[in-house]
Amino acid sequence: MTWLVGLCLLPAAGWGVFLFGTPALIVLAVSIAAAILAELASTLPFGRFTLRDGSAFLTGFIVGLLMPAGAPACVPAAASAFAILVVKQSFGGLGRNWMNPAMGGVVFALLSWPGPMSQWIAPKGGAVQGAVMPPLEALRAAMAGPGAKETTPLAILSSSGFTFSDLDSQVLGWINTHVFSPMGISLPPGTFDVLIGHVAGGIGIVSVPLLMLGAWFLLFRGIIRWHLPVMYLGTFAILAAVFGGLGSGNGWFAGGPGFHLFSGSLVLGAFFVAPDPVTSPMTNKGKCIFGIGLGTLTFFLRFFGSLGDGVAASIVLGNCAAPLLDRWTSRRVTGTQGGAA
Amino acid sequence: MTYPTKLPRGGVDPPAETLVPRDSGITNAAVPSRALIPLLQHSGKPALCLVKPGDRVKEGMLIGNADGSRSANVHATIPGIVVEVGEHCLPTGEVCTAVAIELGGEFETSGKPRSRREWESLSRLDLLERIRRAGVVGLGGGSIPTHLKLAIPPGSASSIFVANGVESEPSICADDALLREKPSDIMEGLRICQALLTPARTVIALGEQSEDLVPEFERLVRQKGIKADVAVLPSRYPHGHEQLVLAALGSRSPAGEQSATVLNVATLYAIFEAVILDKPLIERVLTVTGSPVSHPRNLKVRFGMGVRDLLEECGGLSSGAAKIVMGGPMRGVSVDSLDLPVTKVTSGIVAFEGLAARPHAELPCIRCGSCIEACPWNLVPTRLFKLVRIGAAAAAEREGLSSCTECGCCAYSCPSRIPLVAVLRQGKHALRGSDA
Ligand code: SF4
Ligand code: SF4
Numbered sequence: 001m002t003w004l005v006g007l008c009l010l011p012a013a014g015w016g017v018f019l020f021g022t023p024a025l026i027v028l029a030v031s032i033a034a035a036i037l038a039e040l041a042s043t044l045p046f047g048r049f050t051l052r053d054g055s056a057f058l059t060g061f062i063v064g065l066l067m068p069a070g071a072p073a074c075v076p077a078a079a080s081a082f083a084i085l086v087v088k089q090s091f092g093g094l095g096r097n098w099m100n101p102a103m104g105g106v107v108f109a110l111l112s113w114p115g116p117m118s119q120w121i122a123p124k125g126g127a128v129q130g131a132v133m134p135p136l137e138a139l140r141a142a143m144a145g146p147g148a149k150e151t152t153p154l155a156i157l158s159s160s161g162f163t164f165s166d167l168d169s170q171v172l173g174w175i176n177t178h179v180f181s182p183m184g185i186s187l188p189p190g191t192f193d194v195l196i197g198h199v200a201g202g203i204g205i206v207s208v209p210l211l212m213l214g215a216w217f218l219l220f221r222g223i224i225r226w227h228l229p230v231m232y233l234g235t236f237a238i239l240a241a242v243f244g245g246l247g248s249g250n251g252w253f254a255g256g257p258g259f260h261l262f263s264g265s266l267v268l269g270a271f272f273v274a275p276d277p278v279t280s281p282m283t284n285k286g287k288c289i290f291g292i293g294l295g296t297l298t299f300f301l302r303f304f305g306s307l308g309d310g311v312a313a314s315i316v317l318g319n320c321a322a323p324l325l326d327r328w329t330s331r332r333v334t335g336t337q338g339g340a341a
Numbered sequence: 342m343t344y345p346t347k348l349p350r351g352g353v354d355p356p357a358e359t360l361v362p363r364d365s366g367i368t369n370a371a372v373p374s375r376a377l378i379p380l381l382q383h384s385g386k387p388a389l390c391l392v393k394p395g396d397r398v399k400e401g402m403l404i405g406n407a408d409g410s411r412s413a414n415v416h417a418t419i420p421g422i423v424v425e426v427g428e429h430c431l432p433t434g435e436v437c438t439a440v441a442i443e444l445g446g447e448f449e450t451s452g453k454p455r456s457r458r459e460w461e462s463l464s465r466l467d468l469l470e471r472i473r474r475a476g477v478v479g480l481g482g483g484s485i486p487t488h489l490k491l492a493i494p495p496g497s498a499s500s501i502f503v504a505n506g507v508e509s510e511p512s513i514c515a516d517d518a519l520l521r522e523k524p525s526d527i528m529e530g531l532r533i534c535q536a537l538l539t540p541a542r543t544v545i546a547l548g549e550q551s552e553d554l555v556p557e558f559e560r561l562v563r564q565k566g567i568k569a570d571v572a573v574l575p576s577r578y579p580h581g582h583e584q585l586v587l588a589a590l591g592s593r594s595p596a597g598e599q600s601a602t603v604l605n606v607a608t609l610y611a612i613f614e615a616v617i618l619d620k621p622l623i624e625r626v627l628t629v630t631g632s633p634v635s636h637p638r639n640l641k642v643r644f645g646m647g648v649r650d651l652l653e654e655c656g657g658l659s660s661g662a663a664k665i666v667m668g669g670p671m672r673g674v675s676v677d678s679l680d681l682p683v684t685k686v687t688s689g690i691v692a693f694e695g696l697a698a699r700p701h702a703e704l705p706c707i708r709c710g711s712c713i714e715a716c717p718w719n720l721v722p723t724r725l726f727k728l729v730r731i732g733a734a735a736a737a738e739r740e741g742l743s744s745c746t747e748c749g750c751c752a753y754s755c756p757s758r759i760p761l762v763a764v765l766r767q768g769k770h771a772l773r774g775s776d777a
Contacts, residue, residue: 282710
């Protein structure tokens with residue numbers, strides 16, 4: 001099961017390696033190796049061998065996918081080791097940890113090395129070489145400065161001097177003239193790049209379509225249930241749409257939820273991390289409430305916080321509430337009068 | 342026809358291996374040359390032995406006398422000579438006295454038409470006495486002596502009476518076969534129960550696989566002038582359980598209240614035989630199935646027949662057979678000896694191939710919640726299991742441990758293959774130990 005989740009993440013990982021080249025491969029290899037070594041170091045002395053359950057591998061893999069490709073090797077290594085040794089094994093290993101190890105590791109790295117955690121690498125075929133930023137980070141920088149007057153995230157980006165790839169302008173130019181101009185619409189520059197993930201960013205989170213492909217497979221096979229991801233993404237999208245424009249002085253209903261859904265690690269978090277059975281509630285009702293909570297937290301952390309894109313931090317915070325939700329949502333035992341718990 | 346008002350939640354859908362050909366009917370199993378008849382084939386106290394080695398017994402003769410009211414009579418299932426009376430193991434692991442009979446002598450009743458007795462003028466007590474004398478017990482799995490379920494305080498009436506034709510386990514289709522073969526006799530049994538219970542509402546609950554029988558039963562209801570509805574319920578396991586059948590029909594039976602009565606259709610047939618044909622309960626229909634069985638089928642089997650003989654009747658086993666289970670695939674007990682006898686509680690015999698029987702290593706609980714989804718009783722199996730494992734059976738009891746029916750859905754759906762049912766059962770034993 002865990003192995004299958006890893007398999008579903010492979011397409012997105014492949015895309016990241018393709019875009020960012022060898023550095024991405026090194027980051028992934030280092031984080032996986034560190035997770036596995038940490039697992040071995042913490043279980044073998046007690047005579048247990050737990051690699052076969054795949055959970056250490058997956059933790060390392062997800063930590064790596066969230067890293068910028070240019071991060072120095074010590075950062076993913078430390079994040080994975082922290083995830084396994086502190087977050088998972090100090091509570092007794094698989095099934096006993098209350099916090100998602102990968103997210104714990106990533107938050108740890110964000111807090112400890114904010115600089116190296118933003119060593120982005122320009123995507124292959126991208127417009128700017130050298131100092132690049134993922135669209136989300138660029139947007140936040142632009143909004144922090146004065147004078148953002150435009151109404152959508154992509155327009156703000158364009159006016160702040162953020163450039164997209166030539167491919168983007170070619171594809172959009174063609175689509176706009178042939179498909180949309182008769183209808184009087186025109187897609188803003190950047191749509192194509194953001195949509196397919198042809199931008200700088202974490203290795204495995206830039207390509208939302210490929211992540212969705214894997215997520216669809218997980219849903220289809222019944223490995224995850226829809227409740228949590230749907231509630232999570234839905235809550236976030238609604239909040240972003242309604243209140244997202246307030247920060248940039250655009251007023252209500254101007255948040256650009258589409259841009260935000262396709263940026264940062266939201267999709268990876270909603271489908272591959274938050275549903276982690278160990279750290280999410282067990283009941284369906286609990287999963288729904290959990291998803292709504294995560295969506296709200298992510299919204300606040302992303303729009304008003306400073307810790308990365310808000311996904312990792314909100315999952316870590318949400319994990320605290322999971323056991324409580326289990327208690328609240330257990331049902332009355334059939335044929336009895338009292339509560340179950 | 343009525344429809345379920347509320348679909349019960351939980352349960353599991355194991356691959357429905359209906360290996361028994363539909364409409365293959367019921368085959369009469371051969372008369373065994375030796376029958377080993379336990380005196381405990383019901384829930385309650387074992388019957389008291391009335392015979393000793395060397396005695397000659399006739400078919401249907403009483404050999405075990407019910408010990409008080411929470412017990413049931415046991416009869417000789419074949420004519421012959423008692424060769425042994427001794428302690429034997431039951432499939433459940435309990436030990437009780439069993440009577441071994443070596444076949445010999447005349448069949449005085451089998452194969453001869455029995456005259457029908459009139460019953461409508463009988464008093465309630467006489468009817469109950471006939472049922473009790475014949476040793477009728479619940480054949481759907483509960484094996485509670487039936488006269489206990491039908492004896493309601495004089496003057497009271499039951500709110501709902503259900504003739505349960507929903508199969509109790511996947512792969513088992515003995516009830517369906519009986520419904521097809523003996524619809525009229527089952528309805529006669531139902532009328533007798535109605536006379537005893539005077540229920541406000543009667544429902545004939547059929548499983549999905551028997552849906553085509555609805556017109557037939559509605560015709561019988563009209564023809565006999567019975568007040569009853571026919572309902573089709575989902576066959577998802579374990580929704581044939583009486584409490585879940587009641588829940589699906591929109592009625593709950595709070596523990597301890599006697600206002601709802603559910604009897605399996607095979608039990609109704611046994612009541613018919615007892616009251617009208619004056620025939621004690623000495624045989625039942627059961628399903629022998631599983632991929633290693635050459636000819637899976639429904640058989641009418643005399644109690645005491647060995648599992649080995651019964652499998653022979655079905656063409657024997659292929660070499661791949663790795664595990665034999667008495668009962669159904671979900672709740673059945675794996676047997677370690679093919680000499681164990683069929684009893685009143687045996688609803689089926691299922692053989693498994695090597696792969697399906699292979700044990701798996703237990704992994705840690707990953708809190709996935711599958712067991713919670715599967716439990717039809719809304720329990721939180723993973724929590725109960727953890728409490729029992731740390732020795733806190735009393736705490737588990739406060740969270741509903743005793744409501745667990747050991748249906749096995751939780752263990753079936755657990756991706757970590759944790760033997761949840763086995764652990765919960767230990768917990769119940771621990772509780773009983775601390776009570777005593
Ligand atoms: S065995 Fe008990 S706990 Fe498990 S699903 Fe059945 S009733 Fe629920
Ligand atoms: S199904 Fe198994 S692994 Fe999942 S919560 Fe229940 S006991 Fe734990």
